[in-house]
Amino acid sequence: MSNQILPPVDPAESLIEYPSDFPIKIMGAMHDAFAQTILEVVVTHDPTFHAGKMELRPSSKGNYLAITVTIVATSREQLDNLYRELSGHPMVKMVL
Secondary structure (H helix, E strand, O other), rough: OOOOOOOOHHHHOOOOOOOEEEEEEEEEEOOOOOOHHHHHHHHHHHOOOHHHHHHEEEEOOOOOEEEEEEEEOOOOOHHHHHHHHHHHHOOEEEEO
């Protein structure tokens, strides 16, 4: 993902109503600190988020971990900033 700045979006044009629950899937290599690291990043963008809202799924061979977090999305800017931070993190392979 590039670090380009996206133009502001008119809230009337958004497909998402804010606030709303918004799931994000994050994938990375299996590592003891991966889930905790993702939790810390997500909480900076959604202070209401907690570990109980994380779904963890290891890959079939146990080499990778998929984490689904469902945040309370309050704005497009919040989502953009969270996606940017997650996809730029060295432990993260993919964000969907």
